[in-house]
């Protein structure tokens with residue numbers, strides 16, 4: 001895959017002197033769904049605003065489809081559809097008029113067939129003549145997506161697409177996003193919901209305090225999540241591990257009172273049975289044991305705490 005967005009050494013300092021982005025480097029691949037995770041105030045909206053040409057960078061460069069977002073603003077911007085966090089539409093206009101008007105803003109000639117396809121893809125076709133004010137919250141969100149797609153962009157930004165939305169509606173939205181990806185659109189979404197990133201994304205990026213602290217394929221991340229930890233609370237303290245256990249990757253902690261063994265739940269063998277038998281043979285006894293599994297949430301919380 002080739003990159004459709006390339007962000008290099010991007011920094012943003014607001015007028016107040018606040019540094020909202022610090023040397024961000026990020027490439028978005030054509031056709032992928034990329035989820036940008038981060039706590040409140042991490043810089044997600046600032047990053048999206050700069051890529052979409054709404055805010056200016058203090059330093060660095062952004063290319064969209066090979067076009068510089070500042071030097072070739074109109075060309076670069078026409079490749080992007082943006083669905084902002086806040087829903088703002090003219091309450092008394094019809095769905096059809098609202099979506100068609102958005103296309104006009106990009107200077108594109110009328111194309112009723114495209115607007116019809118977008119409304120059908122988003123299950124809004126039977127609402128095309130309804131006034132926005134009469135729609136449910138979920139439908140209004142879909143109108144916002146239809147507006148963003150009206151000028152046939154190659155890239156769609158969804159800023160917190162399911163914030164404050166109930167579970168049913170969130171799942172419906174995921175379906176919509178998948179359909180859009182299948183139609184060839186590259187999607188970048190920001191979210192607070194780890195579950196959403198886990199469910200939707202091909203790659204996940206984590207931003208904290210203006211810095212990208214992780215970018216990883218979801219599959220690789222999930223593999224890391226397949227690890228489990230067995231903790232054995234020993235009866236007596238152990239000075240060192242006996243030679244007979246040296247082929248296990250064990251950690252002796254708590255001044256020799258706890259033994260830790262990490263294993264792969266997806267591996268062919270976990271090694272637990274033989275470890276327990278070798279421990280018995282070595283005369284090492286324990287009072288208790290527990291197992292824990294790390295989740296994307298743990299990784300996220302850890303990253304955000306330590307960075």
Ligand SMILES: Nc1ncnc2c1ncn2[C@@H]1O[C@H](COP(=O)(O)OP(=O)(O)OP(=O)(O)O)[C@@H](O)[C@H]1O
Nearest residue numbers: 014016018020038039040041042043044045046047
């Ligand atoms: N115009 C501005 N002037 C000064 N500081 C700003 C401005 N806009 C945003 N900030 C600050 O920059 C930081 C990043 O804000 P941003 O909105 O990008 O975060 P976010 O990750 O999108 O947060 P949220 O998840 O809450 O939407 C915040 O501390 C915010 O207060």
